Amino acid sequence: MARRVEQKAAARERIAAQLAAQQAAERRRRLLLAVGAVVLVVVIVGGLITIRLAGGGKKTATGASGSADASLVTALSSIPDSTFNAVGAEGVQAAPSAITAPPLTANGKPKVLYIGAEFCPYCAAERWPVTVALSRFGTFSNLGTTHSSGSDVFPNTATLSFHGATYTSQYVAFTGVETTTNEQVGNGYKPLDTPTAEDQKTFDTYNKPPYVSSDGSIPFVDLGGKFVSSGATYSPQILAGKTQTEIADALKDPSSPIAKSVIASANVYTAAICKLTNNQPAKVCSTEAVTAAAAKLGTGKS
Template sequence: MARRVEQKAAARERIAAQLAAQQAAERRRRLLLAVGAVVLVVVIVGGLVAIRLAGGGKKTATGASGSADSSLVTSLSSVPDSAFSTVGSDGVKAAPSAITAPALTASGKPKVLYIGAEFCPYCAAERWPVTVALSRFGTFSNLGTTHSAGADVFPNTATLSFHGATYTSQYLSFTGVETKTNEQEGNDYKPLDTPTAEDQKTFDTYNKPPYVPSPDSIPFIDLGGKYVGSGATYSPEVLAGKTQAQIADALKDPSSPIAKAVLGSANVYTAAICKLTNNQPAKVCSTDTVTAAASKLGAGKS
């Protein structure tokens, strides 16, 4: 009798031990599944982040990255005179051409009209010398920062944006029109600024031969009805891989390729603007550098 009791007790202990082992195994299995799920989520998220950082195999541009900070604006408006002088304009290959046309004015002052678009890499390049030149005659507010489209040539060229910007000067006025963003919408880019009827007429009238080489090119620039230009005065390739801050910083070194391109073109634009302002201010317009740059301005067309 005692032996049977012992056997039953031993059997119960074996059953309890087996049940405990099964429960422990089940807990380990569930723990492994939970850990595996966490690892899988981490791998998937990490992969998505890597794809995002790499551009998903395709370079795409986003909207304007924001407002130009004060240090950037200050850098563009305080380029040393020695840098302008050292660079000169000998290396400039393209420049605005003189035209015979009614004076372009606004608020009783000569007007500089710029029409471009944020997606355009040539506009991206040209905004730098245009901004630097105009900053010698007045002050910009609310300049934006953006880059050209990622799907175009010279992708993602860092630049400024005139969308929403204002310009104050006692010598001249400025209108900057950015007709489209750098964000794709179907086969085109999202619309942004709309030129006034008067500015559109100026664009349609003078943005074609014989005034400029190619019709409807951007950027288009009309300087007071005396000079017009379209396209970039230098290759956007010069700016490849640089940020806005790096580009502005490079202007301090006249031996840098960026300074040679941007300041050289800015000197030519300055010479054209001085023709509009009757060589005012004299501090800018009477320099040998600006006088020499005037020889780069193209012959008159009518």
């Protein structure tokens, strides 16, 4: 009887030992799996970082990076008259043309209408002088920063975005329409802003010969129904490889190629806007540069 009890006790001890061994093995297996998962994540993340740093993979543009910081907006709105005067309008390759059309207005003020797209390198170039010119008459809020498509000509041209931006001025109204992002979807780009029926009609009516040289090009700018511009007024190549901050910094130097192009175009846009505001404010419209730039405005078309 005692021997049988001893045998049962020994059996229980063997079973307990086996269970303990199985549990220990299971803990080791789980630990190894957890460590393996962590190592795998580290390897993947490290690989992605290496690719990013090495510039691997196809270079493509991404969406707008958000609102332009205050220093960038300040730089564009605080260019001194001396810089505008030093640059003049010689760097402009194509100026807005005068047209005969009904006045384009909003809230009782002459309206500047811009229609473009974030993927477009020519739009990327033209937003700079449009913004600089309008900043002489009012204030932008919520300007975005983005760049043109990485797979188009002049790839990844650094620029601003009018998507979601607002503009306040006692002299002139502004509508900025960005019809698509720079993110490719199939053979096109992801839709963004939709023009109003009225703005679309303006685009369809005046963005073609004889008002402009080509049919349906962007960017399209209508200044109060008195002037229109289609395409860029200078080459986007001027901005190649520059960041938004570098472009804004270059505007401080009137001898820089960027200033000679951007500010020259801004002077011409300013001259056109002054025609809409009856030369108000005088401190802007009576400057040497604006007076000279007015001569660059194209002849009337109807």
